[in-house]
Amino acid sequence: MVSGRLRQGKTFLLDAACRAAGGFYFGATEAADAESLRRVSAALTEHSRPPSPYHFAHWAEVIDALFALGSERPIPVVIDEFPYLAKANPELPSIIQEALRPLRDQRVASRTRLLLCGSALTFMGKLLSGNAPLRGRSGLELIVRPLDYRLAADFWGITDPRLALMVHSIVGGTPAYRREFARGDSPSGPEDFDDWVVRTVLNAETPLFREARYLLAEEPDLRDTTLYLSVLGAVADGNTTRGGIANYLERKATDIAHPINVLEDAGFLHRDADVFRENRPTYRITEPLIGFYHAVMRPVWDQLERPGNARRVWQASRRRFVSNVLGPHFEQVCREWTLHHADPDLLGGLPARVGHGTVHDPKTRTGHEVDVAVVGIADNGKPPLLAIGEAKWNDTMGAAHLQRLHHIRDLITLTGRYDTTHTKLLCFSGAGFNDKARTAADASSDVHLIDLPALYGHP
16 A cells, blocks of 8 residues: 655556556546546556557456566556545445455466556555454555655755755645645755745646645545635634634634545645643644735735736735745644654753643743653653753744743753653754853753754764
8 A cells, every 4th residue: 555645646657656566556646437447448558568458347357467467577557546445436445355355366376566546545544444354464565755955955955054944944845846736946045035936836837836736635535625725724824722723713613623634645835743731732734825815815816817917916925925934834844853763862862752732821820832842761750851942943042032931941850740850952043152151052051053054964
């Protein structure tokens, strides 16, 4: 089972595997069952060159013919966009289940490696869940994910870490966006970023311009996209709690529970638990292009569709881009660095999870936001809080930021929930640090300053 959101390179990967190993690849389309049977008959006839052409009348015949391809050697057989076929013929998973019966001759004699691939994450997830026919039949469950922020910088050929993060905050790590959608146009340097946004992302003539809208339209479980778009718009506008989303839409929280769950299942929203208050989760948009669309493009869509308006719109939207897109994205990248790239010796242990949260101050009756909270592995006691951190994209960080983290650490200690004996203090900045912050870091092994080059692994 191979799944992943659109544009991540699943088809490229599987087609390349078939070419390299002499396998068979079939890409399904939205079509009636009879038409799909004709298409797979023609494709298999061209691949195998049998004495007489195939004319399959039922999918059981197709599956047996695919197993027969592996009678002499291991061979990959790919059915791409499998959800299209199963939508037209809901019995298809059960037919494959029957074909994979353990002692069935056609299976025992075959070395075919059958790969079912799909972009509809909700559908692909259900194929192997609960009492689904194919549960327990899969020997491989591969999720093709977007490139992380470091790999994305390499893929786009960007060496400047500040520019790399700004580009990633818009197009994320989806490989297809560079060549097919941005037509190979990558910003030549930091000074070219604004022009690049205008000529690619906000240019109505490029495929990237309407991509965020199409991503939702191509997800089969999102039938009426109006409400789903509104939920995403609320999150992009900074309303990250369920109550905040409901208030933004002027609806009851119970009314938006279903669309939030569907967007989570489809991979467009991610639920982040508050490290300090488990009953107060927040939501974030997982696909940067969708977040950028809702924060910058959707409010002024009519203006953007008119030729020649892109530069004017971008100049007026840049502040909103920094506050609603770039700032939150930088915080998330800092969390990813802490979880996947930070040296465990720097943190004082291996992170079990990295999140964010709010720490309540009973004296002032206020809450303190913690951008990065690193929880370690509990060994028969309270889980250790390895580190807490603050992330600022545009601020030069100094002693005041460190004092704030010291105070928050003391508040967490009073709650008794975590062991804060060795909690480190992390400052992440896209603008750098002043002399007082550097002096404090040099004087204490508990304080660490992480700049953009460090996030990207540059010396």
